Every structure is written in C-alpha cells, then in structure tokens.
C-alpha cells in the first residue's frame with residue numbers, strides 16, 4: 001500500500017526581492033498503483049512541486065501537508081523521505097565528481113535497505129538494470145553524471161528507480177531531451193517499475209508523447225502554482241491539440 | 253632555434269620578477285624574515301622553531317631508512333660533492349641557504365641510465381624528537397632514459413629542514429611521491445628543485461596530512477626542450493595546522509610542458525593552507541604549454557585557504573597557458589542529490605570529499621599508493637566533522 005497525499009501545499013523561495021510564493025495551494029492524492037500526469041507551461045511550478053516533495057532546502061513550505069501512508073513527509077529529512085519510499089528522478093541530475101556510479105548505487109541501495117546488498121546478486125542486478133536501459137556497463141566506473149549526455153543522465157535516473165524500488169516515484173521531465181528510442185526505453189523502465197506492485201507514479205511532463213507509452217490514470221493541468229483541471233488521458237489529447245491557452249487565460 | 257642561442261638563453265639568470273625571489277648560497281644574503289616579506293607573509297614564523305633565524309640545525313632527531321630495488325644506489329656524499337647543486341638549485345630563502353651551509357647529512361639516490369626498476373625506491377624519514385632541528389640534503393639523479401618511482405615518507409615527530417634536488421636525465425621518467433604523514437607536533441620546511449632533461453618527465457606528487465607546520469617550495473626548470481613537469485598535490489589541514497605550498501615552474505626552454513594541480517581540504521578552527529602557484533614563461537620558451545590549478549574544500553568554519561596563482565608570460569608564442577583557483581564549501585546540490593537517494597548526510601559528505609580527492613588520486617598511477625592514499629583520506633575524514641552522526 002502506498003498513498004501520497006498533498007493537501008493545500010504552499011511553497012515559497014527566497015529571492016533578492018524577498019520571498020516569492022510559487023506553489024499556491026496544491027492538492028493531489030496518488031493512491032496504490034495510480035499514475036498521475038502533471039502538465040503545465042514553463043515556470044508554472046512543476047519542478048518546485050517535485051523538489052518540495054523530496055525536501056530540497058531551497059523550497060520553503062509555508063503551509064499545507066504532505067503525507068505518505070499517513071506519515072508526515074514534511075517532518076522528515078531529505079534522506080528519510082527517500083528511505084520512507086519516495087524517489088525523485090530529477091529534471092537536471094547532478095554531477096558528483098570523483099564518485100563512481102557503482103559506488104554511488106551501492107551506497108544508496110545500502111542506505112535504502114538498511115543493509116548492504118549481497119555482492120553476487122547485486123553486480124548482476126546493476127548490470128541488468130543498465131542493460132535494460134541500454135547503458136553500457138562501462139558507465140559503472142564513471143563518475144556520477146559527469147560528462148553524461150542529457151539522455152544518459154535520464155537513463156541513469158531510471159537505473160536508480162529500478163534498483164532502489166521506491167513506493168512512489170516522481171519523474172520530473174524524464175522525457176525531455178530524449179530521442180524516440182530513448183523515450184521508449186525509459187518508458188519501458190517506468191512501466192516495469194509499475195508492474196512491481198502497487199506503485200504510485202507522478203509523471204511531470206511538457207509533452208504528450210510520453211503518455212503514448214505510459215498510460216496515466218489521471219491528467220492534471222498545472223498553471224501558476226496550482227492544479228486548474230483534472231481529467232483522464234483524453235485531457236492530454238486536448239492539450240496536445242489546443243495548448244495551455246484556455247487554462248492560462250482562465251488562471252489570470 | 254640554434255643550439256647556440258638556446259644555450260645562451262639557458263644561461264640567462266634571474267629575471268627581475270616577483271615570482272623569482274633573489275637567490276643566493278650565502279646565508280648572509282638572506283636577512284632574518286620579519287613576516288612582512290612577500291615570501292613569508294603567510295607563514296606563522298613563531299612556529300618555525302627558529303629555522304628561519306639561527307636555531308642550531310645539527311640535530312639527529314630524524315632517522316632515515318631506505319629500501320631500494322637492485323641497481324639503485326643510496327649513499328652518503330661529502331659536503332663538497334659535485335652532486336650538490338647539480339640540479340641548478342640555488343637557495344631562495346634563508347632556511348634553504350642555512351640547510352645548504354649546515355646540513356649534517358648529505359646523501360644521494362642514483363638511478364642508473366636506462367634502469368627501470370619495477371618496485372619503487374622507498375625512503376622513510378622518522379622523526380624521534382622535535383626538540384632539536386635536523387637539516388638534510390638529498391640529491392636524486394635519474395639517469396638518461398631511466399624510469400623509476402621514489403617514495404619519500406615522513407613520519408613521527410621532528411623538526412626538519414631539507415633540500416632535495418632532482419636531476420632528471422634526458423628522456424628519463426621520474427615519479428616522486430612525497431608524503432608528510434607526521435605526528436601533530438612536527439615542523440617540516442622543504443625545498444625541492446628539479447632540473448628536467450630533454451624530453452624527460454618529472455612527476456611530483458605531494459601529499460601533506462600531518463604536522464603542525466609544513467612549508468614546501470617545489471620548483472622546476474628545464475635542461476632542454478620537450479621536458480614535462482607534472483606536480484600534483486593533496487593536502488588536508490586539521491585544527492591549528494598550517495600547510496603551505498609554494499610552487500614555481502620556470503619555463504626556460506621551448507616546447508616544455510607543465511601541469512600543476514593541487515587539491516586541499518580544511519577542517520577545524522585555525523586550519524590554514526597556502527598555495528602559491530608561480531609559472532614563468534621566458535622569451536625563449538616558445539611553444540610551451542602550462543596549466544595550474546588549486547581547489548580547496550572548506551569543511552567547517554574557522555578555516556582559511558589562501559590561493560594565489562601567478563602566470564608571467566614573456567613570449568606570445570605559446571601553445572597554451574591557463575590557471576584556475578577555487579575555494580568553496582560543500583555543494584548543496586551534490587549533497588541533495590545523494591541524500592535524495594537515501595544516503596544520510598554525514599555519509600553524503602564523506603562521499604563528496606572522497607570524490608574531491610579521488611580524481612587526483614587516480615592520477616598518481618601507482619596502484620598500491622592509490623589504495624594507501626584513499627585509506628589515509630578515510631582516516632583524516634574519520635577524525636573530525638565527518639564522524640558518525642550529524643555534523
């Protein structure tokens with residue numbers, strides 16, 4: 001069982017001109033096995049929502065709540081959230097010089113499971129996960145994300161998703177910057193993850209094309225820091241045809 | 253360029269440059285520093301135990317043990333041995349001049365021409381007493397086309413002032429790893445100078461972890477075109493520790509290359525590191541390439557990292573010249589990324605510091621040493637802020 005519940009979430013960032021509110025009351029509930037897509041124009045606050053769920057220190061929650069199976073996520077540290085079962089595939093994965101992918105993956109897996117993975121099966125698991133997203137296993141000895149192309153960074157996020165096997169995954173524009181083959185590979189990775197059980201997926205995207213491979217149960221339109229419309233997959237079709245104009249003018 | 257103009261150019265002595273302090277063998281030419289001089293302004297003179305003044309240098313508190321592969325000779329040499337000064341070394345400050353004049357131990361490591369011992373030459377200097385100061389002069393000669401690695405390890409507690417000369421023959425390849433792994437109360441002032449032969453490679457890897465005060469001048473010049481100098485440094489200053497590196501590469505020959513990269517971490521109140529990276533590209537040094545960088549990672553409040561790169565270029569005909577210097581704290585984005593994968597904060601910090609040094613350690617190119625260095629970094633990290641639990 002895994003339910004992520006976001007209630008009336010308000011978030012601000014500090015700017016040179018003082019605090020600026022970016023999330024203006026977000027409500028969203030992701031239940032067992034549900035995939036929600038969030039679509040919205042640039043700068044509407046999608047990444048802010050993703051980072052706020054993960055606990056990035058830059059984003060300050062001023063009111064509202066986030067719970068995972070009833071537990072107060074906002075009271076947890078960044079790493080506690082991950083250990084509780086949250087995973088964020090980042091829009092811009094960070095380079096960590098001098099830390100090899102294999103060391104990173106093993107350290108993360110050990111942290112999430114509370115014990116070191118068994119060496120023999122672990123090496124196999126890593127190789128399989130990398131093979132599946134067509135990442136050469138030579139990446140294991142490279143530094144985390146350093147010198148990776150945009151697409152390689154995204155695939156590396158999916159490798160982590162598969163190996164760390166969280167309860168709820170937030171994917172922030174994992175599809176952007178991918179060519180069509182890579183998009184399929186990444187989508188298959190997400191679908192495999194979903195098949196692992198009652199997983200929740202929050203798919204943040206700009207484009208409808210990924211929704212051809214990952215079928216959402218719900219589509220939300222996100223404008224100016226809040227949800228302005230909710231529907232099924234057909235809402236994505238409408239956005240594809242007409243863009244955000246209808247929603248943007250309504251929100252102003 | 254003809255051989256004649258080249259040899260003429262090589263004879264050009266000190267150019268008037270702040271990168272190149274006045275050099276002399278005569279102690280009287282070097283006044284007792286007051287601390288206001290450019291070359292002394294970062295150094296806490298009070299903690300030098302009089303090395304810069306008139307403290308006796310005739311102690312024998314630092315013993316030397318050597319382990320040399322067959323063919324490599326290690327021997328004591330007479331004070332008037334022509335080996336002394338064969339690298340072109342001329343003292344640039346009072347301590348170096350005093351060591352030149354007063355060293356009670358002069359010795360030489362000689363790698364014959366074309367020798368290529370597989371095992372490194374390992375010399376361990378062990379301090380047993382830091383009350384009296386010891387002065388030592390070492391000359392390392394790598395014969396033409398030889399290929400060897402020398403490890404100098406400093407341990408224990410002592411007060412040591414030493415001059416080390418490296419004469420790297422034409423086409424030779426010499427790697428030196430110098431490790432200051434002293435106890436907390438040691439003082440070590442070292443001057444190292446290399447003369448790098450035609451098409452020769454000199455790699456100097458300087459690791460400074462221990463000691464109360466460590467100050468090293470590491471300088472290089474070329475005996476012909478095509479030579480290559482790589483200076484790598486790794487240092488870790490704890491509470492109250494002063495670690496100072498002053499580097500000078502004198503591009504006095506054409507088509508020579510130098511690459512200088514020093515990385516340091518600081519933790520604890522009063523930890524102070526100094527890095528002065530001087531590179532001079534003389535008129536004659538056409539077609540050279542140089543790059544120097546220094547990066548410091550400040551782990552706690554109360555530390556100070558001074559970093560001053562200087563590039564002086566007297567010719568426009570060069571392949572490339574650059575420098576970089578950066579001093580920073582932990583990168584929040586890196587820590588966030590690691591923690592978002594469940595890794596606890598102290599573990600994330602440990603990984604980042606490891607990573608910071610790893611890139612450099614991988615360049616050492618001596619596997620057994622790489623492991624040792626990684627372990628030493630680990631031990632340093634365990635000491636202070638990165639121990640278990642929240643920082």
Ligand SMILES: Nc1ncnc2c1ncn2[C@@H]1O[C@H](COP(=O)(O)OP(=O)(O)OP(=O)(O)O)[C@@H](O)[C@H]1O
Nearest residue numbers: 013014015020022041042043044045046047048049
């Ligand atoms: N430090 C800051 N100062 C000022 N504005 C900021 C700051 N940080 C974020 N913002 C603003 O917050 C808004 C939301 O940013 P966010 O990255 O969440 O948007 P997004 O919906 O993910 O956009 P995109 O589709 O381009 O990824 C943007 O207008 C951004 O400029």
Ligand SMILES: [Mg+2]
Nearest residue numbers: 046047048091
């Ligand atoms: Mg975004």
